[in-house]
Amino acid sequence: MHESLSFLAATYVGQPIWLWLAFLAFIGLLLWIDLGVVNNKDGVVSAKKSAGMWASFSAIAVAFGAYVYFVYEPDPLYYMSPDNLNQQAVLQYFTGYLLETALAFDNIFVIGMIFTFFAVPREYQHRVLFWGIMGAIVFRAIFISLGAAIVNEFTWVLFIFAAFLIYTGWKMIFGGDHEMDLNKNPVLKFLRKRMNITDTIENHNFFVKKPDPKGSGRLVLFATPLFLALVMVEVVDVIFAVDSVPAIFAVTKDPFIVYTSNIFAILGLRSMYFMLAEAVARFKYLKYGLSMVLVLIGVKIIWNFGLYKGWKDMTGEALVPYLEPQWSLIATLGLIGGSMAYSWIKTRGEQNPA
Known part of the structure; x- marks a missing residue:
């Protein structure tokens, strides 16, 4: 029995497999509590209940940050400095969590x-968002695993990420707002062409059985x-992952920190939606703060x-001082929090903010 479980001690991208499985089991437990206990019946989720759920998920995310600081064993391979690894890891975790939450x-x-x-x-x-998050957990694992493999093999890819983030941030500021035309979406067109689809929603079912439209009687x-x-x-989550995965790898190369900060941010998305859906237009200046974070x-x-690092490799002396992780955290907090506060103040008293 002991030998059969020895694979759990093997490492995957810097951390033992048992740690990855334990984290996924913990997330599975949270999702079961959410859908199986707290929201086990169809119904409108109130803003007050959503705020409580979001606060609970945020508290768990903060508690996990304490685990990262006191218990987690970072792999030095993913850090530029061998000193204070846990301090670097926890700062990068919270920076990633805040960034992913804003995205x-x-x-x-x-x-x-x-x-x-x-x-x-x-x-x-709520049912749609629950299963949407289940898919997001799987897709993010795939994207992050691929990203970790590429970044660790070809560090220069980070410069492509940097250029992409600067371009994305610039485009968010000056590119204007373009709404997605779902009728022209190729995925939706494909599904409508290949599948039988009902005209109306059938309770909470994703699929139902109906008589064959070809008249077979089945x-x-x-x-x-x-x-x-x-x-x-x-x-939509896959599209947003194109921005968020490079952004988080720009904050930290540690795949475990990347994935855990991503997942905790995604867990809070559903509650955030029901909490802020009615007031989302009040945060119309958030994109400017977020765009500046991506550029920075x-x-x-x-x-x-x-x-x-490049200059240090050539001469033994750094051309510029190393930017510590806490500066990323401070900048992220300041820009995102400031843009949200400015939005709320600026749109105060507006009935239908644009």
């Missing part, structure tokens, strides 16, 4: 549009608009991995 906030706009497009009743929206499987909404939520993180990569 997830952007999803609220698009998710609301998807629910409106498919006319998803509020009492079924019952065949039909997807409902609720399933299409779920697929589009997953598509891109610049930080060039600074630390180019000017600092």
Whole structure:
């Protein structure tokens, strides 16, 4: 029995497999409590209840930060300095968590549009978001594993990430707002062409059986608009992952810190949606703070991995001082918190902020 479990001690991207499995089991427990106990019946999730759920998930995320600081054993391979590894890890974890939470906030706009497009009743929206998050956990694991393999093999890829983040931040400021036209989405077009789809939502079901439209007399499987909404939520998460995964790897190269900060931010997304869906327009200036964070993180990569590390490798002396992780955390807090506060103050008294 002992030998059969020896694989648990093997490492995967710097951490033992048992730690990865324990984390996934813990997340599974939280999801079971959420859907199986707290929200086990269809119904409208109130803003007050959502605020309590979001506060609970945030508290758990903070508690996990304490684990990172006091218990976690960082792999020095993923850190530029061998000193104070746990301090570096916890600062990077909270920076990543705040950044991913802010990026997830952007999803609220698009998710609301998807629910409106498919006319998803509020009492079924929680179910769609729950399964959407389940998919996001899987997809983020795939993206982060690929990202870790690429970054560790080719460190220069970080400079591509830096350029992409600077470009994305610049585009968010000056590129204007472009709404997604779901009718033209290729994934939705494909599904409508290949699947039987009901005209209306059938309770909380993603699939139902109905008579074959070809007249065979058999019952065949039909997807409902609720399933299409779920697929589009997953598509949106994949699109946003293109921004968020490079952003978090720009903060830390430690795959465990990358994944855990991502997942805790995603867990809070569902509660955040129901808590802020009605007031989301009040945060219209958030994108400017977030865009500046992306630009600064891109610049930080060039600074630390180019000017600092590159010059040090050639001469033995650094051209510029090393930017410690706490400066990323302070900048992220200041820019995101400041843009949210400014938005709330600026739109105060507006009935329908643009």
